[in-house]
Amino acid sequence: MKYSSPLTILTTLLLLHETLYSTMADQKFIENTCKGTPSPNLCLKILLANPKSQNSDLTDLALIGVAAVEDKGLETIRQIVALKRSRPKLKPTLNYCEKAYHAVVYADVPSSNEALRGGLAKFAEDGMADSAVESQACERSFREHGWVSPMTDSNKVMNDVANVVRAIIRMLL
Amino acid sequence: MRSQTSPDVENPTRTSLLDADYGYVPTLDPTLPPQPQETRQQPSKPILLLISGLLAIGLLVALIVGNVHIETHDNDVPSPERRNPIEQGVSEKSFGLPGDVPPFSWTDEILAWQAPVFHFTPGKNWMNGPVFYKGWYHLFYQYSPAAPVWGLIVWGHAVSRDMVHWRHLPIAMETDEWYDVNGVWTGSTTILPNNELVVLYTGSTNDSVQVQNLAYPANPSDPLLVNWVKDPANPVLVPPKWINKKDFRDPTTAWLTPEGKWRMVIGTKVNKTGIAILYDTDDFKSYELQDTWLHQVDGTGMWECVDFFPVSKEDDGLDTGVIGPDIKHVLKASMDDDRCDYYAIGNYNPKTGKWVPDNAKIDVGIGLRYDYGIYYASKTFYDQNKKRRVLWSWIKETDSENSDIKKGWASLMAVPRTVALDPLTGSNLLQWPIEELDKIRSDLNEFDEIKLEPGSLVPLDVGPTSQLDIMVEFELDKKITNGLSVAAGVPYNCAGHGGAGVRDAFGPFGLLVLANQNLTEHTPTYFYIVKDKKGVYSTFFCIDQSRSSIAKDVDKSIYGSTVPVLEGEKLSMRILVDHSIVEGYAQGGRTCITSRVYPTEAIYDNAQLFLFNNATNITVTASLKTWKMGLMTKNESGWVWLGPSLILVVVFFFVVWTWQNQRKNRS
Numbered sequence: 001m002k003y004s005s006p007l008t009i010l011t012t013l014l015l016l017h018e019t020l021y022s023t024m025a026d027q028k029f030i031e032n033t034c035k036g037t038p039s040p041n042l043c044l045k046i047l048l049a050n051p052k053s054q055n056s057d058l059t060d061l062a063l064i065g066v067a068a069v070e071d072k073g074l075e076t077i078r079q080i081v082a083l084k085r086s087r088p089k090l091k092p093t094l095n096y097c098e099k100a101y102h103a104v105v106y107a108d109v110p111s112s113n114e115a116l117r118g119g120l121a122k123f124a125e126d127g128m129a130d131s132a133v134e135s136q137a138c139e140r141s142f143r144e145h146g147w148v149s150p151m152t153d154s155n156k157v158m159n160d161v162a163n164v165v166r167a168i169i170r171m172l173l
Numbered sequence: 174m175r176s177q178t179s180p181d182v183e184n185p186t187r188t189s190l191l192d193a194d195y196g197y198v199p200t201l202d203p204t205l206p207p208q209p210q211e212t213r214q215q216p217s218k219p220i221l222l223l224i225s226g227l228l229a230i231g232l233l234v235a236l237i238v239g240n241v242h243i244e245t246h247d248n249d250v251p252s253p254e255r256r257n258p259i260e261q262g263v264s265e266k267s268f269g270l271p272g273d274v275p276p277f278s279w280t281d282e283i284l285a286w287q288a289p290v291f292h293f294t295p296g297k298n299w300m301n302g303p304v305f306y307k308g309w310y311h312l313f314y315q316y317s318p319a320a321p322v323w324g325l326i327v328w329g330h331a332v333s334r335d336m337v338h339w340r341h342l343p344i345a346m347e348t349d350e351w352y353d354v355n356g357v358w359t360g361s362t363t364i365l366p367n368n369e370l371v372v373l374y375t376g377s378t379n380d381s382v383q384v385q386n387l388a389y390p391a392n393p394s395d396p397l398l399v400n401w402v403k404d405p406a407n408p409v410l411v412p413p414k415w416i417n418k419k420d421f422r423d424p425t426t427a428w429l430t431p432e433g434k435w436r437m438v439i440g441t442k443v444n445k446t447g448i449a450i451l452y453d454t455d456d457f458k459s460y461e462l463q464d465t466w467l468h469q470v471d472g473t474g475m476w477e478c479v480d481f482f483p484v485s486k487e488d489d490g491l492d493t494g495v496i497g498p499d500i501k502h503v504l505k506a507s508m509d510d511d512r513c514d515y516y517a518i519g520n521y522n523p524k525t526g527k528w529v530p531d532n533a534k535i536d537v538g539i540g541l542r543y544d545y546g547i548y549y550a551s552k553t554f555y556d557q558n559k560k561r562r563v564l565w566s567w568i569k570e571t572d573s574e575n576s577d578i579k580k581g582w583a584s585l586m587a588v589p590r591t592v593a594l595d596p597l598t599g600s601n602l603l604q605w606p607i608e609e610l611d612k613i614r615s616d617l618n619e620f621d622e623i624k625l626e627p628g629s630l631v632p633l634d635v636g637p638t639s640q641l642d643i644m645v646e647f648e649l650d651k652k653i654t655n656g657l658s659v660a661a662g663v664p665y666n667c668a669g670h671g672g673a674g675v676r677d678a679f680g681p682f683g684l685l686v687l688a689n690q691n692l693t694e695h696t697p698t699y700f701y702i703v704k705d706k707k708g709v710y711s712t713f714f715c716i717d718q719s720r721s722s723i724a725k726d727v728d729k730s731i732y733g734s735t736v737p738v739l740e741g742e743k744l745s746m747r748i749l750v751d752h753s754i755v756e757g758y759a760q761g762g763r764t765c766i767t768s769r770v771y772p773t774e775a776i777y778d779n780a781q782l783f784l785f786n787n788a789t790n791i792t793v794t795a796s797l798k799t800w801k802m803g804l805m806t807k808n809e810s811g812w813v814w815l816g817p818s819l820i821l822v823v824v825f826f827f828v829v830w831t832w833q834n835q836r837k838n839r840s
Contacts, residue, residue: 040828057638103575107322114324118377119419121325124510130574137573137726144277173473173510 023110026054033061037167058172059116062124065165066112071129073105073160083150085166091147097138099105104131104158112169121172128169131162174712195669263493275657277723277773284580286776287753289801290640291613292568293331293339295584300315302514304362305558306370307396310336312565315359320505323573326356328374330395330805333818335609336563336589338804345401352376352384359423359478361548363435363457369393372401373437373458376408382418384408385439385810387457397585410452410460416441423478426554427454430493431523438467439474440506445536447473447506449481451526465526468504473538476506478550481528482562484518484594484602490561498525501594503602504528504537507550514551514566516544518600525528531600541601544587545667546732546767553592564592564604571728571769587756587767588749596762598737603762606749614800617661622648624681625786625793633782634797641750641782645684645742645797647700652756667715667733673697674720678790680713685783686750687721689775694771696721697785698757700736700744712738714746714759714766721770736764751802 001012021083030053034043046068053064084091112127134164142149149155213834266517287296295314305313309332316329330345338385346357353376360374372388386407400780412421419442427437447470451463467481483491483500491500501522507514517537519530530536543551543564551566566587569579577583590604611806618635625631671682688695697717704710715733722729736759738744747758755768772780784791 004706043781099579100573100575103573104577107320107574107578111320111322114355118381119383120323121416122512126323126569127574133573134575137575140725141278 009152015055023054026056030056030061033058033168033171034164036080036171037164039151039164043161043164043168058168062116062121062165062168062172063113065161065168066109066116066124066128069112069128069158069161069165070105070109072158073101073109073131074149074156076121076158077101077105078152079151087150090142090150091148093141093147096137097151098132098143101158107132116172121169125166125173128162129168132159132166134161135162187764189456202531212824231403241731242399250730263358272800276640276698279576279579279724279773281579283673283776285296286639287580288582288750289585291337291804292609292751292754294582294584294590294800299449303450304364304370304554305556306362306364306398308558309334309398310558311555312336312400312586313360314340315345315567318344321577321581326358328357330399335612337613342397344400345389345398346374346403347454349377350403350407351379352386353403354379356383358383360386360475360551361424361426361552362554363427363437366800370398370826371564373424373457377423378408383412383421385421387408391661402476404458406458409458412831413462414445420475421812422454425479425481426493427457428492436463436526440479440483442475446471447476449476449479449504449506456460463526468528468530468537469524470536470538473506473508473510476538477509478505478507478514478518478552480505480552480556481521482553483521484562484592484598486594486599488560489591489593490555490559492555492557500760501531502524502528502543504530505551505553506537508538512549514548515539516541516543516602518594518602527698542714543602543604544591544765544767545734546765547586547769548765548767551587552727560682563607564590566767566769568769572724573726576726576771587754590762591767595737597739601737602765604765605758606747606756608754610642610749610802613802613804615803616801617799618799621796623784623795623797625784625795627786627789628782629786630685631784633784633799635782636780636801638750638780638782639752639776640802641686642800642802643748643750644745644799645685645744645748645784645795647682647793648743648796649679649702649791668718668731670701670715670731672717672719672731673699673715673785673787676787676789677701678788679710680788680791682788682793683746683748683784683793684748685781685785686748686755687770687772687775687780688783689772689779690781692720693718694772694775695783696755696768696772698746698748698755698766699785700746701761701788712744713737714757714764716755716757716768718768718770722772723770724771724773727771732766734764734766736760738829749802752840764784791808 027072034040034047037043038093044105047061047064050064053061056064077098080094084094108127108131112124115121115123115127135155139149139152139155174814182490197745232468234744237710246712296390304723312331314329315326317326319325324335325348327344328346328347330342332338332342338746348354348357358375358377360372362370362372364370369394370390373385373389376384376386378384378665387404388411390398391402412418421439423440425438427435430453434455435457436453437634438449449467451467452460460577483495483502485491485500487499501518503516503518506515515538517530517535517540519528521528526731533539544566547568548566548568551564553562553564568585568587570583588606588610590606592604594604595601595603616636618631623631627686638738681697681699682698683694683697685697699715701713701715702710703713712735713733714736715731717731719729740762743762745760749756753769753771755770757766784795
């Protein structure tokens with residue numbers, strides 16, 4: 001087959017056009033989904049960071065979101081472990097936060113994944129709602145004990161990401 | 174995982190001492206020479222003495238620890254007195270939080286208090302389909318063994334003679350087939366005319382498709398139904414092509430149609446319309462989808478746990494499938510969208526297979542709810558033993574997952590409630606805790622005609638208040654009572670009113686449960702009456718969690734709804750308090766609210782009970798009865814020790830007698 005034959009070129013162009021079109025359609029789908037969340041830009045950042053989002057339905061997008069919560073949770077746990085060494089005075093509160101983020105990563109995330117795969121999205125919503133609660137509880141516990149929180153950014157990100165994913169999951173109900 | 178809440182009374186707590194070897198020596202034959210027996214069989218005397226001594230000490234300890242009643246309420250609390258309303262402050266600040274709230278952390282002690290005592294809790298669980306079979310009530314519940322969070326679900330199993338005292342049995346069904354490897358989900362039991370029992374349940378397959386499977390008891394003559402067999406023909410029903418493979422679950426109990434077929438209902442959805450579809454079967458193995466749907470309601474989303482049963486004004490309980498001229502049918506569904514259980518009363522035509530609501534304005538999913546608090550995935554079953562219909566529901570936690578992991582459990586069942594058509598209104602159901610719960614009442618306290626003027630707060634001295642059954646009646650000005658009517662067109666909205674601290678002309682007034690002395694934590698259960706522009710009064714019944722705890726990571730919603738009050742009726746509520754769960758029933762169960770509360774200070778001895786009237790314009794007279802509720806509280810375990818104590822006494826004396834005998838024989 002000659003690569004320069006008109007037929008080949010036409011087919012290739014058509015294929016490219018199709019791919020472009022469907023990518024644009026996927027992009028539109030992702031954008032519309034994110035518009036329904038409290039932080040559309042954050043939502044786009046999370047979803048587009050994963051190449052699989054291009055071929056995803058709503059459940060898959062939600063699963064990508066839950067994976068982002070998991071990643072952020074693990075990152076925050078690592079941060080807490082480091083803070084325990086550098087800020088030993090904050091240890092009791094940091095211990096509480098560590099448990100809170102453990103609940104997120106080892107209870108809420110697996111539960112949400114299982115629920116999304118099984119079609120019982122409401123349990124996934126509960127899992128994401130709780131993830132936000134845990135991050136807020138951690139942040140508050142510093143204030144309540146009279147400390148300035150060293151993790152405000154992380155807690156805020158977790159809260160925001162969890163709320164975005166929760167909003168995506170609600171669209172499944 | 175936390176061990177079960179209370180020892181099973183049918184199997185009093187076994188002590189390990191009973192399993193020990195007491196060194197029993199058989200009676201000696203006097204004709205045989207003593208020497209060989211002595212060296213061969215007789216244990217040494219010091220050891221015997223030691224064992225007897227230990228037994229005696231153990232017996233003594235058991236008797237003391239078990240039988241002494243430990244006084245738990247503070248003897249310094251004064252007898253009920255009215256606090257000066259002006260002192261208390263006739264303003265919202267009466268119930269406000271003080272300015273500086275101390276820092277708070279969940280301790281094990283605070284978390285341990287939360288475990289309920291007379292509600293069903295096997296650990297981490299979701300619920301399922303109860304049934305009465307061969308003298309036992311069976312509860313099969315959705316159980317997540319791995320963690321106090323939803324996950325891989327199996328069927329937990331417990332049995333009871335009275336639905337109050339439970340015996341836990343092994344897991345009934347595991348995720349051991351490809352068609353339920355991702356979850357053994359909700360199902361229903363149908364009892365066939367020959368008293369055979371079949372179960373149809375939803376399995377989540379290895380591809381997460383929702384299918385219906387058939388199972389039956391491995392041994393039908395086993396009243397405990399311990400072992401189950403899954404039919405090799407499973408799955409017997411797969412989702413029709415026109416609905417989503419993950420929107421097909423929770424089959425109902427089946428009933429016989431006039432054509433002699435078994436009919437059951439499954440809830441599902443098409444776009445945003447919730448629907449209930451019908452299947453007919455002869456053998457529970459092959460099914461015909463009926464062309465007409467039982468019912469549908471636009472905009473309600475997925476219908477889970479559909480329930481369908483007959484009611485009538487004459488009968489308190491009817492078996493599924495009963496039809497007749499005076500029979501109405503209740504259609505109920507759990508709305509996936511908003512996590513609430515809705516029901517509607519209407520008429521079912523067995524020939525057409527259609528059900529039509531009496532009032533389309535309060536159709537399924539948009540009208541009445543079984544319960545206006547936390548109450549989901551409920552199911553009824555017909556109790557042929559006592560000819561009543563009983564309702565069970567799953568009550569989840571509303572605290573943080575972190576707390577659930579710490580305390581080791583999550584979720585419980587509400588108390589079983591009888592459900593029947595309200596004979597007076599005909600337009601709503603009545604729910605009431607089953608009468609068997611009356612058996613675990615004790616320590617009655619009665620208060621007659623306590624006058625509550627505007628701004629009153631009256632502490633009630635009833636002893637410990639974490640486990641209470643309270644029945645209270647309020648009498649108001651006749652003018653108002655006569656004006657109360659069945660609420661029509663008023664939105665069900667306690668949350669909109671703002672809670673018990675917001676004062677109105679005619680409310681709120683009621684009880685404060687799980688309240689500490691300075692009221693930094695309290696849970697009001699109350700009525701408030703609202704008069705609309707036409708002068709029509711509506712009565713709201715609410716439970717307010719906004720000040721139930723100083724902890725910030727717990728739900729603080731205000732739940733409730735309007736409640737129909739008929740002319741001349743006093744306002745009445747029954748409140749069941751069981752640690753972190755509070756259930757309220759207004760007007761004999763016309764409106765019910767289940768609440769989860771997680772106080773940090775109003776616990777153990779600090780939990781108190783108050784009457785209050787925060788209305789500005791009416792004086793209310795309250796009469797109430799309170800009972801302590803309990804299966805085995807820490808202080809009432811005395812009689813459980815009686816059995817083992819007696820056995821220890823007998824053994825002790827036997828050992829001593831044997832020893833004495835040996836001494837006699839040798840000397």
